[in-house]
Amino acid sequence: MLTAENLRKSYAGVEALRGVSFEVRPGEVVGLVGENGAGKSTLMRLLAGTQRPSGGRILRDGQPVSLASPRDANAMGIAMVFQEQSLILNLSVAENLFLGQDGEFVRHGLIDRRALRRAALHQLAKVGLDIDPDRRAGELSFAQRQMVELAKALALEDRVDRDLVILLDEPTSVLEQAEIDLLFSRVRDLQSRASFVFVSHRLDEVLAISDRVYVMRDGAVVAEAPASAVTPADLHQMMVGRGVRTEYYLESRQEPPRSDVALAVRGLGQQGAFRDVSFDLHRGEVLGLAGVIGSGREALIRVLFGFERPDAGGMEVEGQAYAPRSPADAVARGLGFVPSERRTEGLVMTLSLGANITLARIREAMTPWGLSRSKEQALARDWISRLGIRTPSADTPCRNLSGGNQQKVVLAKWRTAGSRVLILDHPTRGVDVGAKEEVFRLIRDLCDEGVAILLVADTLEETIGLSHRVLVMRDGAISAELPAPAGGKPEQVRIVEHMV
Amino acid sequence: MTTTAGKGRASARLWTSVPWRALAPVVVLAALCIALGLAADNFATAGNFARIATSAAVPAVLATGVTLVILMGGIDLSVEGAMAVAAVVAALVLVAAPGALGAVAAAFAALAAGAALGAVSGAIHVGLRAPSFMVTLGTWFIGLGLAVWLVGGGTVSVRDSELRVLALVRLGGLPLSVWVALGTVLIAWVLQSRTRLGRALFAVGGGEDLAAQSGVPVGRVKVAAFALAGLCYGLGAVLAVAQLGQGNAEIGTGRLFAAVSAAVVGGTSLLGGHGGVLHSLVGVLVVVVLSNGMILLGVPPYLQQAVQGLLIIIAVAVSLDRRGQGLVK
């Protein structure tokens, strides 16, 4: 039995978990669902020992435990199968399975490779994976690696004298249907040996495999139910919670887009990521991109901004051919990018607010005598007042600002650069609820000024609420295009049915 | 598990799993030998091959050491400093204690000195989380300074010592030093492929954070690797003292370059996790054959350093996977 009591976790002042209680009974498969940012992954990380809680406690069979590292968690019989793969690719499968535990195979100072191989075969047989343990992990398919990770987690049962809890964090996002079926049948076979926590975006899958389901929203558990008692639609309703509050997204300020096309995309494709993507993005329009992880939308926006090159198709910006070789080319053509990884890609955290605002177009701070701090600061102060950025001064390093204010600095950077097409990648990630509304207001302001916006949002609700139109991507292709005019927003389920 | 089925697969795998890319350095070596054989009459002679083997002995030992560190994704620039200390220590012991016993003591003292300097580098690198190239740049000069200080800037002649047996006595037409170098490479190969430490080197090189997460004692592994590398430099110093009949602080001058080029030319990735000491042995032979060839062809000796520099750049550029998005600092 694994119990979490009133767990709390905050990152830089933003509460990701606000008092979560959670329980996994022996031999049980527990589903965990919630929208992005609901706190699922944070909860997983606390249970797996990769992060420490800010409050509350974790109990194993009724005893409070401290999980300071994955090793501690392992010692308590808890193992995580990571969403981002954690195998070391240049090592063999056998070496990966027993990484850090290879002491038991040492004979006369040397590793007994046959014993290691035998033990590896034994572990692989548990998950029904028929591969040579001497192969390098890097040679395996994603599905095979996932199975190896599962086998690695299960290998704990030989070392730990208690029932296992295995955390599966979105294990199906990289798998094909046949592989998912295989994974599920393994999980069922293994239920006698371990209990599982299963996190996924695909609600039907969760209900198919789980005995019991927890629903999370805004860092808290909002519902708990036997899987047999609920439908995917019920789960979805609980995940979203409130009925659609139109004014949250300032729908009354949504004006029809202008007629001129800012960005045209024709038959765009990139090997293995997306194919045959075509759309027009108009001035003053918010175009929402919906899709699950792996649907190709992340790769698409990276190609649009010049980080990567397409293999097929073409693009036009304001009627002129556009083939960026780097983000610098994209910026030169009037594009801007608000990345989801704000701390690494959005801002140079150690530089001042003023320096970041002028980074994309430094000539705004230049005078005939060179770079002028006073001109830069004046510009920064102007943006501070226009966007309501809360900061001690224009000289403050960006790392000292809150998430919402940092996001405003990113927007100020692109407005200084005169961007006419903005790609917003999860613009409200890591932003407080109150600051989110300010970001929405800024998006509406941008539209009023004729800026064209391509939006990849945290939640479907946000996508629908802010967009004029929603493009749905599935398996690398556009599967649907739905209009979302003010007063005529589509139902979420209509979008979900095109996503999966 | 049916073992026969496993064996069948294994043999079928043998052909497809031949690491052709890893064999490229061997092909380069062969091509180099053939080209030089055609271009220089006196290249393909038994005498010249023995000369090549003899001059490869010290670089092979040094490259073995530096390879252990590079496998982890680190770098060790302290080769010349460690050699200087070890050589001077060996020479001083030889002077103080002549005879066979003195020679043995000198060798052990040199190994200990090298290993100690390496362990210090590793401990600082791990303890202060300072980049390895910076730390070993520091210990490089600390080593040189120590060596000069120990002998007051001069040279200690040990022309008549028993240690010179290593260079003067021949076995199968080759000096003992060549056999010692080969033995070292062999031991390092066993260590690299068959011991926990060796496999941990690959794990750290392949993914340090993941290895730590799985319970690999990353810090201890790193210190051990730097210490073993230092041990190799100490041995390289012993062989060099035996060959030259003297010990001084300049004994290692230019050696770092040869060792690092050998490692990267052999196909050990600077990013860590790929390659190994056998690769480096091939790399050493490429470097040594090339300079031997240049001498035979009358290339000005100073240009050889320039050629080695180019060789490093070409080898690293070819071996790096540029599709990756990773940062290069």
Place this chain on the structure above:
Amino acid sequence: MITLAAPGPRLRAALPMLVLAGLMAALGLAVPGFASPATLLLVLADTATLFVLAAGLSFVIVIGSIDLGVTATASLAGVVTALLLPGWGGWAFPVALAAGLLAGTVTGLVHVGLRVPSFIASLAAGGVVGGLTLWLSDAQAVTIGQTDRPWLDWVAGETAGLPHIIVVAAGALLLGWGLQRLTPLGRFGLAIGASEPATVASGVRVARYKVLAFALSGLFAALAGIMLAARLTSGSPTGASELLLPSIAAVIVGGTAITGGTGGVARTAVGALTVSVARLGMTFLGVDAFAQQILFGVVLIAAVAITTDRASVVVTK
């Protein structure tokens, strides 16, 4: 730099100055004649070459890279100067500077274009440059003859008691400071060192500025090589090699983190003076030259450890 000033970093930024002031005060008390203007001028003149070398290096360290080839470049420039002065007169200097610029640019292109880590790219490029220099000079120091010495007056001479070399170094400081403070290069350099992905995503042509940093490093190194040759009245093919460690130490001791993103030429001036004064102090105290080398190794490692913000570094290779 004002942009970086927050309560914590402010103390860290002031530390190098305090160390320098402390060292000078201690030396002033211990050595009676030290505080005289003549001695101070001597210290400045002695520091000039090291500073110019380190100033160029600081462009590279600010972007988070390293250039281990600067001393080879300096030696090349010294040898080129000494070889060309008899035939070409004053044209020897621009040629030497151009050679340094070329060496730096090539190093930068190898690093950025071929994605070779900078320490190995610059080590290898330094090897190539060093090999060429040995070949050009036939591994001998090239003496600058009596008749060509007047050409060196702009470096080696003095006016009204003020050694020209100090003026040259001040000029280099002004140039470097201006480049860092008044041009986009300086700002982008800091941004690249602090967060290369964010700088790329802001549309800055990062590759171009990285190569430029290496090119400047080569140019400054060449100037340092000319200064060295002028003082010694000969171009030695390995003459500058002993300056590698002190020059890196000067940059780091001045407060520029080896991980990049902070610091610059002005701090390097403080660092170079610190290194110089420390060396002078040790000589006064009778510490011999070899022990000084050991001490520099130790100081370098310590300074790297102090200036690195370890909390932000997950994996150190």
